[in-house]
Amino acid sequence: MEKYLILIKKFDNLNEAAYEVIIDQLYDLGVEGVEIKTPWTQKELDEVNGDYFDIENNADETIINAYITEETFLINKASIDRLIGDYEISGVEEESKWLLAYQKYFNIMKPGKRFVIVPAWMEYEPKENELIIKIDPSIAFGTGSHPTTKNVLLLMEEMDFIGKKVVDVGAGSGILSYGASLLGAKDILVIDNDLDAIKVSKENLTHIECIEYKINDLLDGIDNKFDIIIANIVADVIVLLSDYLEVNLSSGGVFLVSGIIENKWPIVFQKILSKGLVLEKMIKEQDWVTAKFIKE
Incomplete structure (x- = not known):
């Protein structure tokens, strides 16, 4: 040993x-x-x-x-x-x-008004209107404490997920997919290029029936259209992912992005605008940017 x-x-x-x-x-x-x-x-x-x-x-x-x-x-x-x-x-x-x-x-956290993130090894009695995300991040990224994850959850709380088709690109621990399911998403595709991350996601989301898992490089080879694309990754990869928006994001769909260092935000912003999307909301915390775009 x-x-x-x-x-x-x-x-x-x-x-x-x-x-x-x-x-x-x-x-x-x-x-x-x-x-x-x-x-x-x-x-x-x-x-x-x-x-x-x-x-x-x-x-x-x-x-x-x-x-x-x-x-x-x-x-x-x-x-x-x-x-x-x-x-x-x-x-x-x-x-x-x-x-x-x-x-x-890793402690109990409430990043917004509704979501409460509870470690899998802890007990918590939810209060009225709270949505409990119970996860064990293990070696995958995503506990909700980092501004990138926390602020995606904040934006998600404001959105309508009921009956929506969602893809979580670079899902890590599965925390954002978990949140989407609690908000009423109908179909969720969890994507990561790391086998260990997919294993962690499956363990955290095993009780959710509307989820499919795929080890994949971004959206390569995927023709499905989604109502919501979530990407909490890094700026350079989000720029690459933007090239899939024409094929994979439905008209009126939402592109939620995070993990963007502030000095790379202008590059990401201009790239996504060039794909016909408009910025609806942006959150900056410390040196990180999280944003919600709409496809017109």
């Missing part, structure tokens, strides 16, 4: 775009899993009045926990030292333990 190490790095002042770059470089150096704990903003705390956040454990700094085998760490230690400087090291004897370690950072 391989021995894993946890590299614990704390930052006093680090914006989201900066730590995303650091995480990408850590993966290049052999890190196999990353957990991020960031301080909740005063706005978030004010909105929920402590009902959904564990306020006592609110960090006053950004903490990155990186999981790496001891062998890989020793090979790449010099490069890791140069990248993140001073850090703490903790040992984990079994792979299964680090795969479960993220659980302590």
